[in-house]
Amino acid sequence: MKVVHGPVSGIRSGRLDRGINTQSYCYRFGNALIDTGPPAGWRTVRTFAEAEHARQPIEQIVLTHHHEDHAGNASRLQDLLGCPVYAPPESLQRLREGYPQPLYRRVVWGTQPPVTARPLPETIDIGSGERLRVIPAPGHADDMVCLHDPSRGWLFSADLYLTRRPHYLRFDEDLPALIRSLRALQAYALHTVFCGHAGVVTMGGQALKSKLHYLVALSARAQAMRAHGQSVDAIRTALLGREGLLYYVTTGDFSKQHLIEAALQVELGVHEPVFPEAE
Numbered sequence: 001m002k003v004v005h006g007p008v009s010g011i012r013s014g015r016l017d018r019g020i021n022t023q024s025y026c027y028r029f030g031n032a033l034i035d036t037g038p039p040a041g042w043r044t045v046r047t048f049a050e051a052e053h054a055r056q057p058i059e060q061i062v063l064t065h066h067h068e069d070h071a072g073n074a075s076r077l078q079d080l081l082g083c084p085v086y087a088p089p090e091s092l093q094r095l096r097e098g099y100p101q102p103l104y105r106r107v108v109w110g111t112q113p114p115v116t117a118r119p120l121p122e123t124i125d126i127g128s129g130e131r132l133r134v135i136p137a138p139g140h141a142d143d144m145v146c147l148h149d150p151s152r153g154w155l156f157s158a159d160l161y162l163t164r165r166p167h168y169l170r171f172d173e174d175l176p177a178l179i180r181s182l183r184a185l186q187a188y189a190l191h192t193v194f195c196g197h198a199g200v201v202t203m204g205g206q207a208l209k210s211k212l213h214y215l216v217a218l219s220a221r222a223q224a225m226r227a228h229g230q231s232v233d234a235i236r237t238a239l240l241g242r243e244g245l246l247y248y249v250t251t252g253d254f255s256k257q258h259l260i261e262a263a264l265q266v267e268l269g270v271h272e273p274v275f276p277e278a279e
């Protein structure tokens with residue numbers, strides 16, 4: 001599925017067209033292609049990239065993090081377009097040498113060919129005097145960055161947003177870091193968010209704030225229940241319910257239990273408000 005929002009165009013690709021988590025977006029803005037979709041979506045991404053490149057040359061590929069649904073076609077696109085790939089410095093070794101990938105991810109997304117990328121600078125020149133600011137946003141992945149267009153208040157958010165109310169946490173995700181990143185992003189003007197899976201989110205700044213409030217409130221409630229002697233199991237059942245289908249499909253990688261265990265580790269401010277989003 002193709003999306004167009006002003007000067008940005010994007011394509012969603014992947015193996016299954018069922019829900020947001022089996023397909024992912026890459027976006028074209030100025031002379032840059034931001035993320036590259038999963039290996040399983042290569043044919044769709046190639047058609048999109050060839051058409052975009054014919055319309056206006058793509059001069060650089062920018063990766064937000066090393067995950068295969070974002071970096072999966074970087075090597076092929078580098079060959080196709082003949083342009084450099086940039087990635088966060090912390091991603092470079094994993095992109096070049098590979099990294100352990102759970103089986104379900106290989107099945108859903110495909111296997112990622114290695115790619116040699118250059119380290120991302122602090123700002124990216126996308127042509128016509130326009131620049132994107134690179135903002136580190138660890139949590140979902142330790143190397144993840146978001147790209148901010150300060151003149152429009154746009155954010156290419158990679159996997160920072162995804163949904164307002166996550167019920168699962170993956171084992172390679174760091175909830176306290178995610179909350180710190182969401183808090184840090186509040187300092188920027190944020191209007192439209194270009195999410196790696198949810199697509200174009202208008203009122204995206206509000207959506208990110210809503211996710212932050214939900215996670216803080218969930219953590220506060222989990223910690224209050226723990227202080228009253230409740231078990232992690234009981235807290236999970238009360239706040240999130242039993243593990244769902246996603247837990248079994250991903251052999252336990254998407255876990256409600258893990259989200260609650262992580263919520264118990266979040267450092268909350270003394271006067272941390274409890275927001276209605278948690279109700």
Ligand SMILES: [Zn+2]
Nearest residue numbers: 067140141159
């Ligand atoms: Zn990711």
